[in-house]
Amino acid sequence: MDKTTSICPFCSLGCGLNLLVSDGVVTGIEYLGEHPNEGALCSRGNTCYEVAQHPDRIPNPLIKEGEGFRDATWDEALKLIASKLSEIKSKYGAKSIGVIASAKTSNEDCYVLQKFARKVLETPNIDNPARVTxxxxxxxxxxxxxxxxxxxxxxxxxxxxxxxxxxxxxxxxxxxxxxxxxxxxxxxxxxxxxxxxxxxxxxxxxxxxxxxxxxxxxxxxxxxxxxxxxxxxxxxxxxxxxxxxxxxxxxxxxxxxxxxxxxxxxxxxxxxxxxxxxxxxxxxxxxxxxxxxxxxxxxxxxxxxxxxxxxxxxxxxxxxLTDQNNMQGSCDMGCLADYGAGYTSVEKGLTLAEIIEAAARGELKALIVVGFNPAASLPDTKLVEEALSKLELLVVVDIFPSETTKLAHVVLPACSWAEYEGTYTNIEGRVQKTGKAIDPFNDAKPVWTIFSELATIMGASGFNYSSWIDVFNE
Ligand code: SF4
CATH class of the missing domain: 3.40.228.10 (Dimethylsulfoxide Reductase, domain 2)
Structure with missing residues (x-):
């Protein structure tokens, strides 16, 4: 049986644990007495690995066809997104594109996503669910x-x-x-x-x-x-x-x-x-x-x-006391309308609510949503659903189907936290490393990889990372 040191992905305390792996499957948890949580976990932490191996995960890229979706390859899905984003940017301007980052994905995911938004899409409109709370x-x-x-x-x-x-x-x-x-x-x-x-x-x-x-x-x-x-x-x-x-x-x-x-x-x-x-x-x-x-x-x-x-x-x-596991890191990495990475000054973009309002008015034409379900999580779900339905391009990156993936034009499968290496920042500002315990579910990829590949397809330089460590060092 192998052990991989990780943290619980369910709240901002970031309790440490070992994932026990047998034949490529997480079979249990080992408590980490030396971690600042002293080995303690609540019921969510004790069962956290079940999420990573749930059969309802999104297995591969999906492209909207008629009322449903058809399976697609990564190459096809990313090329379609790249061409639609370029078309929308040249037709309506960069500010017609918005990005909603996740407060649950790793620091490296968040960093690359905001870099993609600001450097490749050239839009200041990036925010994350921390805005709500x-x-x-x-x-x-x-x-x-x-x-x-x-x-x-x-x-x-x-x-x-x-x-x-x-x-x-x-x-x-x-x-x-x-x-x-x-x-x-x-x-x-x-x-x-x-x-x-x-x-x-x-x-x-x-x-x-x-x-x-x-x-x-x-x-x-x-x-x-x-x-x-x-x-x-x-x-x-x-x-x-x-x-x-x-x-x-x-x-x-x-x-x-x-x-x-x-x-x-x-x-x-x-x-x-x-x-x-x-x-x-x-x-x-x-x-x-x-x-x-x-x-x-x-x-x-x-x-x-x-x-x-x-x-x-x-x-x-x-x-x-914040709630989601990397709310701190997502903000630190600059997934905010008013701050860049490290709380540097940037051109002020639309906040999460303003992104939805701009979509509802028909001013925002394309939206990328990562690890978040605005169609169910934001107030006035009817308005949110109407706003998302007006978009010319909605790309959703997530691990499970949701009310928001149903409205997407392209859905991309992300890795769960147990399937790739990265870091997360808890409410103390403690940056904690998680290991790769199991292989990605089907075709799933880490978010930082997805947006590095998309940036490269769109002709951008500076996204040629060979591993998460390159992103971490940057
Ligand atoms: S949910 Fe929070 S308190 Fe419970 S084990 Fe996970 S990190 Fe710790």
């Missing part, structure tokens, strides 16, 4: 910290004496991380949850600030108000650029003054804020519950000011 997090953290990932290691959480979780439910959504939170609590850490709902995380908390939906901003500002009015802010907080402006605004948010808006008693807010200000090793975790709301970016700015005031950046840590 992560836009405020990306914007505010890149503006404030210069990077959008955790400021500490996940294992540092166990040193916490206070954990504030805002709009996050990690005990249910990321159970392996929950182990660290519960260990810290067992050692005496105070756990405070801000969430309109009762959840498994609130059951395990010491204080639950059950804020009314949409009023996290007022609640966080009232906690900052308590810290500042009590003169408990850290010595260097007021030297932090931008802090004074938020501190001034916080004067208007007394817990009593916003009690009716937030639905949280002033007494509870004061207790949570005092204990946070007096903690020695405060950690803050937040997720979509904070950011995916009207004023989500402002709520996050307020939370960062609170973090500065109580010393989270100097003696604790800030952890943004």
């Amino acid at each position: 992560q836009a405020p997090t990306l914007k505010v953290l890149v503006e404030s910290l210069g990077y959008p990932w955790a400021t500490c290691l996940l294992e540092d959480l166990e040193k916490a004496d206070y954990i504030l979780m805002v709009g996050a439910n990690p005990i249910e959504t990321q159970p392996v991380l929950a182990r660290r939170i519960l260990r810290a609590r067992d050692e005496g850490a105070v756990v405070v949850v801000v969430d309109p709902r009762r959840s498994k995380s609130t059951w395990k908390s010491d204080l639950h600030l059950q804020v009314k939906p949409g009023f996290d901003l007022e609640l966080v500002m009232s906690m900052l108000n308590v810290v500042l009015q009590s003169k408990l802010e850290k010595e260097d907080a007021r030297r932090t650029p931008g802090f004074e402006e938020v501190a001034k605004l916080a004067e208007n948010y007394t817990p009593e003054g916003v009690e009716e808006l937030t639905g949280v008693s002033a007494k509870l807010v004061r207790e949570a804020a005092y204990r946070l200000a007096l903690s020695k090793r405060p950690f803050i975790l937040f997720s979509h519950g904070l950011t995916q709301q009207r004023r989500g970016a402002d709520a996050l700015r307020a939370l960062l000011a609170l973090a500065v005031a109580v010393g989270v950046f100097s003696s604790g840590g800030l952890i943004p």
Whole structure:
């Protein structure tokens, strides 16, 4: 039996594991005690390999014919895509083409895809599903910290004496991380949850600030108000650029003054804020519950000011909890409308929602979608379906058929993560290598290979990679 070191492909913690392979088939998992997840996996991680070997995978390239699809060779499918893309680009211009990248494929896949979009198609219109859940997090953290990932290691959480979780439910959504939170609590850490709902995380908390939906901003500002009015802010907080402006605004948010808006008693807010200000090793975790709301970016700015005031950046840590396994890497690699690889400046392109809206208006003519199912995953699926149906060319690269592949003109089979080597970046910014455990399913190829070949067919140079390492090094 062979072993291949890999990671779970189902969430942004990136728990490590060994895939056990016998006669070319993954037969099980071996736990990796030395990995930062300490060998722990949740039920998704324990069964992750079943996806790679599922018989419903897309076996080979498919070209739309009448109401259905016919099988095609790679050569035929890529040449058809190349000629249609060139035709659309010369007829309507490069900006009539859009690309939706995946938050699940490897860093190398994401890097080559955005390079293909910007250098070969010459379109700035590339984005990824992180836009739906992560836009405020990306914007505010890149503006404030210069990077959008955790400021500490996940294992540092166990040193916490206070954990504030805002709009996050990690005990249910990321159970392996929950182990660290519960260990810290067992050692005496105070756990405070801000969430309109009762959840498994609130059951395990010491204080639950059950804020009314949409009023996290007022609640966080009232906690900052308590810290500042009590003169408990850290010595260097007021030297932090931008802090004074938020501190001034916080004067208007007394817990009593916003009690009716937030639905949280002033007494509870004061207790949570005092204990946070007096903690020695405060950690803050937040997720979509904070950011995916009207004023989500402002709520996050307020939370960062609170973090500065109580010393989270100097003696604790800030952890943004994302969901998909390579949401971080897809953004780092530049699959974003507003940033290139490494968060460099680029010409601003259409965001994910704007791509769909442009298609609905008939302005976007061609779209490439990788590892994402907008026809089922985005709001207003009817509008999305109508928009995708108007395209002159829809190319979908995925491992399984979906509502979106049904609308495609060409479908290309991608490898699953177990079938090729690559790297993925978790919420700590930890770049982790996965090995090739099994051969690709039928004709499937890695995404970076598909777009390197397509670029070469379209006459572009700079895509002659001999392996994933060439892409990684670039
Ligand atoms: S916590 Fe996330 S990465 Fe870890 S095993 Fe579960 S789904 Fe996979």
